[in-house]
Amino acid sequence: MKNLDKVFGSNVFGESVMKERLTKPAFKALKNTIEKGLPLDTSVADEVANAMKDWAVEKGATHYTHWFQPLTDITAEKHDSFISIPSEGKTILKLSGKELIKGEPDASSFPSGGLRATCSARGYTIWDATSPAFLKNNTLCIPTVFCSYTGEILDKKGPLLRSTQVLSEQAVRVLKALGNTTTKRVISTVGPEQEYFIVDKKTYEKREDLIFTGRTLFGAMPPKGQELDDHYFGVIKDRVAAFMSDVDEELWKLGISAKTKHNEVAPAQHELATIFSDSNSAADGNQIVMEVLKKVALKHDLVCLLHEKPFAGINGSGKHNNWSMSTDDGVNLLDPTDTPHNNKQFLLFFTSVIKAVNKYADFLRYSASNAGNDHRLGANEAPPAIISIFVGEQLEDILEQIEKGALTSSKGESKLDLGIKTLPVVTKDATDRNRTSPFAFTGNKFEFRMAPSSTPISSANTVINAVVSEILSEVADRLEAASDVDAEVSKIITEFVKENRNVVFNGNGYSDEWVEEAEKRGLPNIKTTVEATKALINEKNIAVMEKFHILSKAEMESRYEIALEKYSKAINIEALTMLDMASKKILPAVIKYATDIAASINTIKAAVPSADVSAQTELVTEVSSLTAELNKAIAVLKTSNAAAADKTDAYDQAYAYKFDVFEKMSALREVADKLEVIVGKEAWPFPTYSDLLFNV
Structure with missing residues (x-):
C-alpha cells in the first residue's frame, strides 16, 4: 500500500480534520473535552455537526447514524439521511447540532433486565465527543452513549466512561498527595489482542451449528490437530494473508492502529493486536475490529469465527486486555523504572492494583464470563478460573523484601549471549512472562488474559477501573490525612503487600497443584458463568459501583438478569440446534448407511454364499447399536431442555441449562462423534473438522 500515512485515519473526523474545518473557538472547546475531560460546550454543536456533514458528504456519505453499544455485545445503528426539505421543491443536506447531540432509538427492544417495560419505549443516544466520528460504507457513524428515558445506562460505553473519569479523579488525588501538582488527568490505557478463526464460507454454510451458535456442536477430532505446534507463528497462507x-x-x-498479526496455536486460528490507546477508544476500536474481521472475511469467501470455542479438542480464542495508567503528560504510573525498590510512587500504584484484584476477584471473574468462555477457562489453553497475579522474579523479590521490612535492592537486567560471534549480545528483560496467569504484570502493564474473544472489552475495563479506583480512593484518604506522607506511603505499601500476597502466584496456573494451593490461600474458584453472575448482586461490588456513580444497584441487578437470560438463551439455541441436526441429519444418514451395509451383505451372500461378511456384519451391528444410543440421547436432551425452559427463576433456569442440559448435550455429542469416526465420509451429512480446519 502506498502513502500509508495518508490512508491512516482518512475515514475519521479526527483532530486534523476538525482543526481544518472548525473555527478556533469551536476547535478549542472540542479539544478541551477530548483531551482534558472538561464538560462539552454544547454551543459549538451546530458548527461541529455542519462540519461533520460537509466532510462526510464530500467523501460520499448519504446518511448518519448514532453508533451505540447496547447490552447485546454488538453495536447498533439507526440510519438517517442528510436530506432535509425546508420548503416545497427545495432539498438541502443537513445535520443539526441537536441531531448530533441526541438521538432517539427504541429502548424497550434491547436488553434492559427489567429496567424498561415493553410499553416504555423511549430511549436516548447521546454524543460522546471524546470518541471520533467515522465513515463506514456511506454512513457517518457518531459514537454515543445509550440510556433510557429515565436516565438508566443501557449500554457498555456509559459505565466505561464513568469508570475512566473516576479512575482519573482518584489517581490525581493520590499524585497530588505525593506532591505532584502538575498532573490534571490520569488515563486508563488499553491494548487489546483479538484472537479469531477463519474458515471457508462454502464449508461453513453446510454447518447449521456454526451458523446458529458460532461453534461446532458435533465433530470428531481429525488425525492432526495442533500437536505439532506447526501453525503457531507459521507462514500465513496466501488466502488468509490477502484477507489480513x-x-x-x-x-x-478508520484510525485503528492494527499493528501485529500472526497465526495462533490452533489450525485456522489467528490473532490481531492494536497499539495502546485510552480505554474508551480501545473499546470502540475493538468493536470495529470484530465487525471488520467478519465483513472482510465474507469478501474473500471466508467466515471469521469469534466464538471462544468453535472447535473441541484444540485451543479456543480469547482476548488479551493489556491495561495500564498514564498521566496527561505521558508518565506510565505502572512503569517500575530500573530501580523499582526506590520508586515509591510505582510501588504504591502497583500494590493498589494487587489489592483491588484480590478484593474484587469475583467481580473480575464475572467480567470475563460468557457461555463460550466456559469452554476455555481452566483448560490448558487459557488462564484458570482462579484469579491470581503474576508479578515476575524482580517484583516478587521486592514484595518479599517489603514483607521482611528491608527494601534495599532491585534485580536488574542481564545480558543474553548465545555464544555465536555473529549475533549481538542482547539485554534480557527483568523477568520472564507467564501465559498461565489470568492477571499478569508484563513490564509496565497488567495483562488480563481471561477476556472472551466475542464480547466487548468494555465490561472488563469498567470493572478494572472501578475496583482500582476504590483502592486509590482509600490511599488518597489516608495520605490526605497523614502528617508524614512519606511514612504513610511506606506503611500503606507494606500493609497492602502483607494482606494480599495470597493472590500473587508466579507458577504454573494450569497445574492441579495450583488448584489445591489456591483453595488453601482462600482464592475463589468460580468455574462457570452462571456462578460468576452472582458477583453482580454482591453487596461489596454494588457498593463500589454506586459509590462512584458508575452503575446503580438497579442497573447492577438488571445486568444480573440480562447475563442469566443471555446464558440460558445461548444454551437453549445450542440444544435446539443439536436436536435439529441429530434428528434431521445425523440419524437419517446413519440409518441409511447401516441399511446400505445390510443390503450389501445380502447381495454378497446371494452372489457368493460362502463369502466372509463378518466385517460388514460387525460394522452394521456397531452402527445400529450407536444409532439406538443416539436416538435415546436425542429424547433425553429434548426432555431436559424442555424442563429447563419451563423454569421461571432466572438463576434456576441458567443453572439447569449449565448443569443438566449441557451435560445431556455432551452425551449426545459423544455418541454422534463416535458414529462420525466409523461412518463413511461420503455418508456423513455435513463437513468434518478436517474440512473446516484445513480447507483455507
Whole structure:
C-alpha cells in the first residue's frame, strides 16, 4: 500500500480534520473535552455537526447514524439521511447540532433486565465527543452513549466512561498527595489482542451449528490437530494473508492502529493486536475490529469465527486486555523504572492494583464470563478460573523484601549471549512472562488474559477501573490525612503487600497443584458463568459501583438478569440446534448407511454364499447399536431442555441449562462423534473438522 500515512485515519473526523474545518473557538472547546475531560460546550454543536456533514458528504456519505453499544455485545445503528426539505421543491443536506447531540432509538427492544417495560419505549443516544466520528460504507457513524428515558445506562460505553473519569479523579488525588501538582488527568490505557478463526464460507454454510451458535456442536477430532505446534507463528497462507491485508487497510482508514498479526496455536486460528490507546477508544476500536474481521472475511469467501470455542479438542480464542495508567503528560504510573525498590510512587500504584484484584476477584471473574468462555477457562489453553497475579522474579523479590521490612535492592537486567560471534549480545528483560496467569504484570502493564474473544472489552475495563479506583480512593484518604506522607506511603505499601500476597502466584496456573494451593490461600474458584453472575448482586461490588456513580444497584441487578437470560438463551439455541441436526441429519444418514451395509451383505451372500461378511456384519451391528444410543440421547436432551425452559427463576433456569442440559448435550455429542469416526465420509451429512480446519 502506498502513502500509508495518508490512508491512516482518512475515514475519521479526527483532530486534523476538525482543526481544518472548525473555527478556533469551536476547535478549542472540542479539544478541551477530548483531551482534558472538561464538560462539552454544547454551543459549538451546530458548527461541529455542519462540519461533520460537509466532510462526510464530500467523501460520499448519504446518511448518519448514532453508533451505540447496547447490552447485546454488538453495536447498533439507526440510519438517517442528510436530506432535509425546508420548503416545497427545495432539498438541502443537513445535520443539526441537536441531531448530533441526541438521538432517539427504541429502548424497550434491547436488553434492559427489567429496567424498561415493553410499553416504555423511549430511549436516548447521546454524543460522546471524546470518541471520533467515522465513515463506514456511506454512513457517518457518531459514537454515543445509550440510556433510557429515565436516565438508566443501557449500554457498555456509559459505565466505561464513568469508570475512566473516576479512575482519573482518584489517581490525581493520590499524585497530588505525593506532591505532584502538575498532573490534571490520569488515563486508563488499553491494548487489546483479538484472537479469531477463519474458515471457508462454502464449508461453513453446510454447518447449521456454526451458523446458529458460532461453534461446532458435533465433530470428531481429525488425525492432526495442533500437536505439532506447526501453525503457531507459521507462514500465513496466501488466502488468509490477502484477507489480513484488506483488514489492515480498512482498520487503518478508520484510525485503528492494527499493528501485529500472526497465526495462533490452533489450525485456522489467528490473532490481531492494536497499539495502546485510552480505554474508551480501545473499546470502540475493538468493536470495529470484530465487525471488520467478519465483513472482510465474507469478501474473500471466508467466515471469521469469534466464538471462544468453535472447535473441541484444540485451543479456543480469547482476548488479551493489556491495561495500564498514564498521566496527561505521558508518565506510565505502572512503569517500575530500573530501580523499582526506590520508586515509591510505582510501588504504591502497583500494590493498589494487587489489592483491588484480590478484593474484587469475583467481580473480575464475572467480567470475563460468557457461555463460550466456559469452554476455555481452566483448560490448558487459557488462564484458570482462579484469579491470581503474576508479578515476575524482580517484583516478587521486592514484595518479599517489603514483607521482611528491608527494601534495599532491585534485580536488574542481564545480558543474553548465545555464544555465536555473529549475533549481538542482547539485554534480557527483568523477568520472564507467564501465559498461565489470568492477571499478569508484563513490564509496565497488567495483562488480563481471561477476556472472551466475542464480547466487548468494555465490561472488563469498567470493572478494572472501578475496583482500582476504590483502592486509590482509600490511599488518597489516608495520605490526605497523614502528617508524614512519606511514612504513610511506606506503611500503606507494606500493609497492602502483607494482606494480599495470597493472590500473587508466579507458577504454573494450569497445574492441579495450583488448584489445591489456591483453595488453601482462600482464592475463589468460580468455574462457570452462571456462578460468576452472582458477583453482580454482591453487596461489596454494588457498593463500589454506586459509590462512584458508575452503575446503580438497579442497573447492577438488571445486568444480573440480562447475563442469566443471555446464558440460558445461548444454551437453549445450542440444544435446539443439536436436536435439529441429530434428528434431521445425523440419524437419517446413519440409518441409511447401516441399511446400505445390510443390503450389501445380502447381495454378497446371494452372489457368493460362502463369502466372509463378518466385517460388514460387525460394522452394521456397531452402527445400529450407536444409532439406538443416539436416538435415546436425542429424547433425553429434548426432555431436559424442555424442563429447563419451563423454569421461571432466572438463576434456576441458567443453572439447569449449565448443569443438566449441557451435560445431556455432551452425551449426545459423544455418541454422534463416535458414529462420525466409523461412518463413511461420503455418508456423513455435513463437513468434518478436517474440512473446516484445513480447507483455507
